[in-house]
Amino acid sequence: MATVTNKQPTLGVIVGNRGFFPKHLCVEGRKTVLSVMSELGIRAIIAPEDATAYGSVESMNEARLYADLFRQHRDDIDGILVTLPNFGDERAVANAIRWADLGVPVLVHAFNDDAARMTIADRRDSFCGKMSVCNNLAQYGIRFSLTTLHTCDPTSEAFKHDLRSFAATCRVVRGLKHARVGALGARPQAFNTVRYSEKLLELSGISVETLDLSEAFGRVGRLSDGDPAVKEYLERIRRYASVGSGVPQEALLKMAKLGVVIERWMDDTQLDMTAIQCWTSMEEYFGVVPCTIMSMMSDRLQSSACETDVAGAVGMYAMALASGKPSALVDWNNNYGEDPDKAVIFHCSNLPAQVFTDIPVMEYQEIIAGTVGAANTYGTMYGRVKAEPFTFCRVSTNDARGRIEAYVGEGETTDDPLSTFGGYGVVRVDNMQALLRYICENGFEHHVAMNLSRCADAVAEALGKYLGWSVYRHR
Numbered sequence: 001m002a003t004v005t006n007k008q009p010t011l012g013v014i015v016g017n018r019g020f021f022p023k024h025l026c027v028e029g030r031k032t033v034l035s036v037m038s039e040l041g042i043r044a045i046i047a048p049e050d051a052t053a054y055g056s057v058e059s060m061n062e063a064r065l066y067a068d069l070f071r072q073h074r075d076d077i078d079g080i081l082v083t084l085p086n087f088g089d090e091r092a093v094a095n096a097i098r099w100a101d102l103g104v105p106v107l108v109h110a111f112n113d114d115a116a117r118m119t120i121a122d123r124r125d126s127f128c129g130k131m132s133v134c135n136n137l138a139q140y141g142i143r144f145s146l147t148t149l150h151t152c153d154p155t156s157e158a159f160k161h162d163l164r165s166f167a168a169t170c171r172v173v174r175g176l177k178h179a180r181v182g183a184l185g186a187r188p189q190a191f192n193t194v195r196y197s198e199k200l201l202e203l204s205g206i207s208v209e210t211l212d213l214s215e216a217f218g219r220v221g222r223l224s225d226g227d228p229a230v231k232e233y234l235e236r237i238r239r240y241a242s243v244g245s246g247v248p249q250e251a252l253l254k255m256a257k258l259g260v261v262i263e264r265w266m267d268d269t270q271l272d273m274t275a276i277q278c279w280t281s282m283e284e285y286f287g288v289v290p291c292t293i294m295s296m297m298s299d300r301l302q303s304s305a306c307e308t309d310v311a312g313a314v315g316m317y318a319m320a321l322a323s324g325k326p327s328a329l330v331d332w333n334n335n336y337g338e339d340p341d342k343a344v345i346f347h348c349s350n351l352p353a354q355v356f357t358d359i360p361v362m363e364y365q366e367i368i369a370g371t372v373g374a375a376n377t378y379g380t381m382y383g384r385v386k387a388e389p390f391t392f393c394r395v396s397t398n399d400a401r402g403r404i405e406a407y408v409g410e411g412e413t414t415d416d417p418l419s420t421f422g423g424y425g426v427v428r429v430d431n432m433q434a435l436l437r438y439i440c441e442n443g444f445e446h447h448v449a450m451n452l453s454r455c456a457d458a459v460a461e462a463l464g465k466y467l468g469w470s471v472y473r474h475r
Contacts, residue, residue, distance in 0.1 A: 009167040011037070011107075012070045012080045013046040014096055016088025016133065017056035022122060026056040029085025029111055033154050037081075040163060044081075045073045056085075063092040067099030078170035079105040081163075082144075083154070086111075087129030094136040105173055105466050106144040107166045108133055109159065112151035127151050143465050145169065165458045168322040172462035175321040176314070177205040180270055184262065185213040185277025187308045193445045194309040197397040200404055201314070204467055208310060209269045213281055219261045220286075225253055233259045240296055240353060241362040241381065251288050251378040258286070259293045266302070273303040273317045275310040278350070279365075283372040289365045289379040291350035298326050299352035305329045305447075306350060315395040315406065315449035318463065323391070323453035326352040328423070331446050332439070336416065341432045345413075345450065349381050349423025355452055356383035356423070366421050385425030387415040388452045392429075393459055394444050395469075406463050407438065409474030410456045435474050442472075 015030045017023070030049065037044050047069055049055035052062045070077060080102070082093055097106060110126035117123070127150060137144050147162045181201075187194055198208045223230055234256040237243070243252070266274065274297065276282075278290050294304035303316035306329055316327035328351040334344035348367055353360050365377035393408045411429035418426055427450075429435060438444075456473065464471035 008041060008043050009170060010043040010045060010073075010076045010078050011167070011170075012066075012073070012077045012100070012102075013037075013044045014066060014080065014082045014093055015056040016082060016084040016086070016093050016129065017054060017058040018087040018089050018129065019058060021086035021125060023054045025085040025111070025122070025124060026054040029083065029154075030055045033081070033083050036154050036160065037163070040160060042163065042167060045070065045077055057092045057096055058089045059092060060095065063096040064099060066096040070096075070100035070102060074102060077102055077104060078174055079107065079166060081166075082106060082108045082133060084110040084126040084129050084133065085124065087125040088133055090129070090132040090136040093133050094140045094142065097137070097142055098140050105166065105170050105462070106137065106142060107147070107162070108137070108144050109147050109154065110151045112153060145461055145465065168455055168458035169462045169466070171321045172318050172459055173466045175272070176318060176462070176467060179206045179272045179314070179317060181206060181208050181310050181313055182266060182269065182271040182274040183208055183210045183308055183310050184216060184274060185281065185308055188277060188279060191307050194307050194312070194447070196311045197399050200397040200399070200402070201310070204404060204469070206314060209271060211265055213277060216258065216261055216265075217286055220254070220257045223257045223260060227260070229260045230256045236296070237292060240299075241292060242359045244361060244363045246364075247362055247378050248375075254286065254288045255290070255292055255379050258288070258290060259296070262293060262297075273305075273313045275305040275308045275313045277308045278306045279368050280372055283368055283376040287376045289368065289377050291348070291365070291380045292362055293379075294350035295352050295360065295381045298328065298350070299354055301326055303327050304350065306347065307447075309445070309447050311395045311397055312445070312447045312449060315393040318395070318459050319391055319393055319449060319451035319453070319455055322455035322458045322462070323451050325451055325453050326354050327449050327451045328352055328355050329447055329449050330423070332436070332448055336426050341430060342414070342416070342426060342428050343432065344418065344424060345385065345427050346420070346422055346424045351381055351383070351385070351423035355385050357386050358383060360423075381423055382421060383423055385413050385423065386452060387413050389454050390427065391451045391453055391456045391459065393449045393451075394439075394447070395463075396444055398443075404469040405442070405471075406469055407435075407444065407472040407474060408456045408460045408463070409435065410454055413452070429474070431475070438472060438474070
């Protein structure tokens with residue numbers, strides 16, 4: 001089954017050089033950058049130091065050597081780091097990347113000069129050279145990212161932060177370019193908001209695999225209560241959640257069987273994430289809510305979205321790729337008192353266990369129970385979201401404009417008092433009223449994906465710069 005992996009991030013590394021600048025800076029700079037990458041757990045694909053002059057890239061022959069090297073590691077390289085210990089040769093850098101033709105993100109870094117060492121023996125001029133490299137990359141149509149500071153010491157925390165963020169961007173780009181979403185069941189009739197375009201997603205490399213609920217229920221019907229896979233899944237449920245005393249064994253068996261069917265479907269069709277028609281056909285004709293199963297999938301980074309919200313699942317998965325932590329799909333649901341920068345987030349819920357303050361409690365779904373009866377709605381996950389920094393993201397396909405759109409930003413979940421049911425929390429976002437206005441004026445859904453991490457910059461860079469989507473970064 002495809003999923004988010006903990007694969008070591010791998011970057012192709014180009015050390016730029018220009019002949020009339022000090023060569024020792026390239027040798028020293030190369031060693032420093034590679035040491036920092038090793039410290040951060042990032043693998044470097046780089047030619048041996050003696051393969052080129054001073055272990056750097058300046059001539060066209062050296063550019064070709066690096067292009068060939070990178071192509072040999074096409075399946076490994078997630079992105080390319082260009083580092084400039086001195087001015088650097090912009091043509092060699094640009095040609096190496098063009099000839100490699102990997103289509104991966106590129107980060108351009110320049111060393112900073114020491115104002116006390118500006119003689120011909122130690123002067124870098126990387127400040128200026130970075131502009132020339134970026135100019136050539138722009139001419140070549142190569143998209144690239146920049147460090148927060150124009151020049152910086154690679155041993156600084158600022159550069160390490162940039163490198164971690166860039167690695168996250170690379171994971172999102174690689175993960176989404178060939179992602180597969182499973183849509184289980186039709187869109188709930190009352191939810192026009194979760195309409196989406198399969199074709200626009202496909203143009204970005206994201207495929208949608210569908211399965212009708214009737215097919216899933218039919219497969220469930222072929223499983224016996226004593227099937228080893230069902231028994232094993234049932235034990236996983238009991239280990240995962242605090243099962244309420246009123247939850248009947250029959251409901252747990254239905255959940256376990258549905259979980260087995262979904263996992264086999266995901267494995268057979270190589271799905272990374274799912275969006276499931278969670279109500280009300282599921283409850284009326286099968287007799288449980290799928291929240292526990294969805295929560296378990298999201299918790300292991302196989303994002304699962306409610307109400308067949310395929311685009312919502314994509315936003316969840318993007319942040320899971322960036323952070324390595326599970327995402328949840330929630331509603332921007334209520335105001336919180338009179339504070340304009342706070343709101344209540346809520347779902348009924350299938351939130352992953354890792355976002356809760358405690359082990360989630362399995363109960364019946366109080367909202368749907370009002371129409372189909374409590375006995376048919378067991379399986380929901382109750383709990384409160386931890387008070388931590390978080391990133392939010394919404395992906396939407398805009399058919400009228402023929403493009404994928406998204407917004408992304410950061411805030412914090414709080415421990416403000418709140419007593420309610422389902423999965424819930426209070427959040428604070430700077431300038432939230434402007435965000436809400438943007439959501440409404442641009443026709444975004446009430447659903448939003450959230451992740452207990454700070455990864456908005458990495459996600460925005462991946463979706464906007466490298467996937468070419470229209471992205472609003474809220475600040």
